[in-house]
Amino acid sequence: MSIGDINGDLGDQTWADVLRAMDRTYAELVDYQEQLESRNAELTNLRHFLSSIMVSISDYLVVADKHGTIADASASFCSLVGIEVADLAGRPLRDFVAEADTGGLGEAMAETVALRRTHTRSADLVTPDGLEPVEFSIAPQLDRRRKSTGVVLTGRPLGALKRAYAELERSHEALKQTQGQLVRNEKMASLGRLLAGVAHELNNPISFVYANTHTLEKYLSRFETYFERVQAGASREDLVALREELKLDRNLKNLAYVVQGARDGAERVRDIVEDLRRLSADGAGEMSDFDLAETARVAVNWIERGSKSEMRISFTGAEPCRVRGRPGHIQQVLMNLVQNAFDAMDGVEDPALRLGLRYEGAFAVLDICDTGPGIPAAQAQAIFDPFFTTKEVGKGTGLGLSISHKIVEEHGGTLELVEGADPGACFRLRLPAGERA
Numbered sequence: 001m002s003i004g005d006i007n008g009d010l011g012d013q014t015w016a017d018v019l020r021a022m023d024r025t026y027a028e029l030v031d032y033q034e035q036l037e038s039r040n041a042e043l044t045n046l047r048h049f050l051s052s053i054m055v056s057i058s059d060y061l062v063v064a065d066k067h068g069t070i071a072d073a074s075a076s077f078c079s080l081v082g083i084e085v086a087d088l089a090g091r092p093l094r095d096f097v098a099e100a101d102t103g104g105l106g107e108a109m110a111e112t113v114a115l116r117r118t119h120t121r122s123a124d125l126v127t128p129d130g131l132e133p134v135e136f137s138i139a140p141q142l143d144r145r146r147k148s149t150g151v152v153l154t155g156r157p158l159g160a161l162k163r164a165y166a167e168l169e170r171s172h173e174a175l176k177q178t179q180g181q182l183v184r185n186e187k188m189a190s191l192g193r194l195l196a197g198v199a200h201e202l203n204n205p206i207s208f209v210y211a212n213t214h215t216l217e218k219y220l221s222r223f224e225t226y227f228e229r230v231q232a233g234a235s236r237e238d239l240v241a242l243r244e245e246l247k248l249d250r251n252l253k254n255l256a257y258v259v260q261g262a263r264d265g266a267e268r269v270r271d272i273v274e275d276l277r278r279l280s281a282d283g284a285g286e287m288s289d290f291d292l293a294e295t296a297r298v299a300v301n302w303i304e305r306g307s308k309s310e311m312r313i314s315f316t317g318a319e320p321c322r323v324r325g326r327p328g329h330i331q332q333v334l335m336n337l338v339q340n341a342f343d344a345m346d347g348v349e350d351p352a353l354r355l356g357l358r359y360e361g362a363f364a365v366l367d368i369c370d371t372g373p374g375i376p377a378a379q380a381q382a383i384f385d386p387f388f389t390t391k392e393v394g395k396g397t398g399l400g401l402s403i404s405h406k407i408v409e410e411h412g413g414t415l416e417l418v419e420g421a422d423p424g425a426c427f428r429l430r431l432p433a434g435e436r437a
Contacts, residue, residue, distance in 0.1 A: 060155030098124035133158040205268035212262040222246040289434030291320040299334035317357035322434035336400040344372030369426035
């Protein structure tokens with residue numbers, strides 16, 4: 001083979017290698033082009049996705065660099081401040097924050113960038129309609145090297161939340177007033193059932209006072225007649241005869257009894273009025289120590305006055321029994337429990353009511369047990385529910401036990417139906433004990 005042939009073969013080989021290298025390079029370029037187009041498509045989709053988020057998000061979203069210059073913002077934020085997104089880019093965030101809050105928000109953003117830690121800060125945003133309170137969650141914006149390049153602020157409007165809280169507070173206050181009105185209405189209903197007994201109780205001592213006053217007027221007239229004759233200079237014999245005629249000696253002896261009787265009647269009226277005052281008190285005010293036994297006796301006495309049935313009533317256990325609470329409210333609870341016991345025993349042969357008092361640790365306990373028909377197990381779970389009643393229509397509101405249960409809970413105590421009480425029903429009232437003697 002000649003040298004020319006060898007050189008020709010080497011040249012063909014070189015061109016073949018060059019062509020293969022060009023083919024590989026072209027193939028790689030095509031592959032890179034496809035990857036680039038794929039990445040561009042993903043980036044475009046991501047941008048569309050982020051844009052849809054920025055448009056649809058209801059919270060305020062702001063992206064800013066480390067100097068606080070806005071790079072992007074959600075549509076909700078733009079709508080709030082009344083500026084388009086394109087006009088927001090490049091403007092400092094402080095332009096849209098109330099002057100009093102710019103310092104605190106700027107410090108929180110700077111600390112977030114420096115420490116790469118999320119912060120929360122409230123600030124008022126300046127809007128065309130005035131200031132809008134917003135709570136911002138400030139998170140760092142990190143690059144691939146985990147370096148802070150800016151911040152992302154997510155704001156939650158507080159105006160609607162504050163208005164909702166204000167509305168909730170107004171509703172809660174209205175509910176408290178309604179509950180207070182229900183308590184007063186229930187108390188007035190209880191007092192209304194006692195009017196007959198009250199009228200009778202007041203009529204007796206008032207009649208006694210009136211009769212004794214009439215007797216005193218008669219005695220006074222006789223003494224005035226006698227002293228007029230004395231001043232006129234009547235003789236001793238005439239005065240003795242007149243004294244016998246007017247029966248002054250007997251009247252003088254009876255005078256002390258008449259005065260004492262009038263005083264007793266007046267004191268009885270005073271005691272009845274004092275009991276009524278205690279019953280009608282709304283129970284508001286500071287907690288105080290009082291005798292639960294005495295309060296229970298007053299409740300039983302008043303219910304007994306308004307009842308036409310003869311009933312055996314017994315008190316057992318610790319007396320006095322000191323508890324801490326509001327006497328007016330606890331008086332209402334006891335009135336309701338005793339009234340329910342009397343109503344339950346209406347028509348029962350040989351009705352009896354037993355009240356037992358004792359201490360259990362830091363609590364005082366009062367059991368109120370009757371000999372009525374009792375409460376069926378199917379109804380026992382619902383007796384403290386509002387408007388639940390076993391009485392006939394028009395004879396009960398269904399609020400007495402519910403209100404009583406609430407009052408006792410507010411005192412830090414409990415009111416419950418004792419299971420297995422036989423015969424009748426037994427309610428157990430437990431209240432914080434007061435200071436014992």
